[in-house]
Amino acid sequence: MELKSALGAIVVFGSLVGVYITLYKLNKKTPLPPGCEDLKADCEGCHDYACTNNPHHER
């Protein structure tokens, strides 16, 4: 029973990660609509450098 549960956990986790990677790649391949190539968020909130909206990425 424990082995079955562990396998189930691996399959569920792997499937969700697989779905995320697939959607991420498909999203990156999808061309941006015309006029949206250089959109910027008006955000100066938390100064989190990992966030893609941080102005640090534009320097």
Added chain:
Amino acid sequence: MSELITLFVTSVLINNVVLNQFLGMCPFMGVSKKRSSAIGMGLAVIFVIVVAALITYAIYYWILVPLNLQYMDLIAFILVIASLVQLTEMFIKKTSPALYKSLGVYLPLITTNCVVLNVCLVNISNSYDFAHMLVYSIGTPIGFALVLYIFSTIRERLDIANVPNPLKGNPIAMIVAAIMAMAFSGFAGIV
């Protein structure tokens, strides 16, 4: 029916996710400088939370519970939310450039918005049935969007107000947020 209305009012006003539970503070402070940005962010959050709540509710009761994997709820919900944001962004890119122009830039920010995860986890931890889950999942982001909009209108006025130099910017915004939180606590008496 009255229970659902009470839950809706509670999730929008009384247990407001920003002013009462202090979740989603990053977009609350960061995307509240302009009214238009606040409206865009609010709409995007409403859409993502409702859809994420429906999907995570289905995954929990149809996959995790039958396989006895309830302990995986947190990691599963995070992956679902991240995937959903990618899917939503891709869908909007293809179908509605105008909508993408107003919402697209905020969609990646929603992945890290803890309000989304909070709604999904509360739906499970409170053992809501489908109707209660739906009402809570609609009410909470509406409360978020409402507060974000009100806050943005106040900040737009603060830009042209005569604020003392040491309080300009985020300090006066934090004071405004504190006063708003006190004002919203007054709604506790209506239910």
